[in-house]
Amino acid sequence: MSEAPTTTAAATVLSVVIPMYNEEEVLPALVNRLRPVLAGLGVPYEVVAVDDGSTDRTAALLDAFRLGWPELRVIGLRRNSGHQAALTAGLDRAVGAYVVSIDADLQDPPEKIPDMLVLARADHLDIVYGIRADRASDTGFKRWTAGLYYRLVRRLAGPSVPAQAGDFRLLSRAAVDALKALPDQQRVYRLLVPWLGFPSGEVTYERAPRPAGQSKYPLGRMIRLAVDSVTGFSAAPLRIATWLGGVAFLVCLGLMVYTLSAHAFQHTVPGWTSLFIGVLFIGAVQLVCVGLLGEYVGRIYTAVQNRPTYFVGHDTAATSGTATATA
Ligand code: UDP
Numbered sequence: 001m002s003e004a005p006t007t008t009a010a011a012t013v014l015s016v017v018i019p020m021y022n023e024e025e026v027l028p029a030l031v032n033r034l035r036p037v038l039a040g041l042g043v044p045y046e047v048v049a050v051d052d053g054s055t056d057r058t059a060a061l062l063d064a065f066r067l068g069w070p071e072l073r074v075i076g077l078r079r080n081s082g083h084q085a086a087l088t089a090g091l092d093r094a095v096g097a098y099v100v101s102i103d104a105d106l107q108d109p110p111e112k113i114p115d116m117l118v119l120a121r122a123d124h125l126d127i128v129y130g131i132r133a134d135r136a137s138d139t140g141f142k143r144w145t146a147g148l149y150y151r152l153v154r155r156l157a158g159p160s161v162p163a164q165a166g167d168f169r170l171l172s173r174a175a176v177d178a179l180k181a182l183p184d185q186q187r188v189y190r191l192l193v194p195w196l197g198f199p200s201g202e203v204t205y206e207r208a209p210r211p212a213g214q215s216k217y218p219l220g221r222m223i224r225l226a227v228d229s230v231t232g233f234s235a236a237p238l239r240i241a242t243w244l245g246g247v248a249f250l251v252c253l254g255l256m257v258y259t260l261s262a263h264a265f266q267h268t269v270p271g272w273t274s275l276f277i278g279v280l281f282i283g284a285v286q287l288v289c290v291g292l293l294g295e296y297v298g299r300i301y302t303a304v305q306n307r308p309t310y311f312v313g314h315d316t317a318a319t320s321g322t323a324t325a326t327a
C-alpha cells in the first residue's frame, strides 16, 4: 500500500488521529459528522485513520472515502495491535501543529474538537483533555470498573491524572514529540500524557452510547489495560511479597513461641513441635526472600524502562539568543 502524505508538515494545523478496528458500521456516520466540523475550522487539517488490522470492510470503506476527501490519510496496520498501539502509529505519523485523538465509534463528539483547539490556542495549552461529564450511556458494570480504575491509577501515577479522561484529547506538537521520544513499549496514554507535566486544560462532554457496532474492550482487554497501567507506573506490586513476608515472619515468631510453650506445658504428639516450627520457618524465610528478589527486580524494571527522570519546561539560556556557556 502506498501512502503519500496529502498534506505538508508546515501547513497542517490540526491532525485528527482515529484508531479503528472493525468499525464498518459507524464509519459512514463518523465521516458525516467529522468532515463538516473540520471543514468549518477553516485551517489546513488532516485525518489520520489507523486501521488496526480490521477484518471487516473498514479498510475498503476508508479507501472509498479517501477518493473524495483528500485530507483523509489511511494507515493500515498489518495485524490487530490494540487501541493504544494503533494510537501510537497515528501519533508517530501525524504532522499537525495540534493532534486530536478520538475514538471512531462517535462516543466522543467530534463537535468538541473546535472547542479544544480554541482553548489550546487561547490559553497556550499543550494538552486539552476530553472529560466525560456523564457516562449514563455506559452500563453500570462499565461505570463501576471505570471508577475503580481511575481511583487505582490516580493513587499509583499521581493526582495529575484527570479522572474520567479517556483517549479523546488534544496534544500540541511539543507534547506529541515528547511522547514520541519516550522509550515505553506498552503505552497507556491516559497515564503517560499527564505525566509529561505540560500545561493542560479540560473540555467536558457527554459520553454518547455507541450508535452501532460492538465495544472492542471486553473484560479481558479492560483487565489488560489496568495491568499495563499499574505495572507501567509502579513497582509497588513487587513489594507486596516483602510486606507479606514481614507479616508472615512475625506471625511465625508468635506461632513458634506458642508451639514451644505447648510442647513444654502440654502433651503434644511427638514430632509435632519440630515439624510445625520447620514448616513455619521455611515458609517465612521463603516469602522474605521472594520479597527481596522483588525489590531487585523492581530496580531492574525501572532501569530497563529508562524513562527520562525530568522534562525541562523552558531554559532561558536556550531561548535568549545570546546564550552563554554556563559552568
Ligand atoms: N480499537 C482499535 N483496536 C482495538 C480495539 C479498539 O483501534 O484492538 C479502537 C476502536 O475502533 C475505537 C477505539 O479503539 O475507535 C475505542 O474502542 P471501543 O469503542 O471498542 O472501546 P470502549 O469505548 O468500549 O471502551
Ligand code: MG
Residues within 6 Å of the ligand: 103, 105, 107, 210, 215
Ligand atoms: Mg467506544
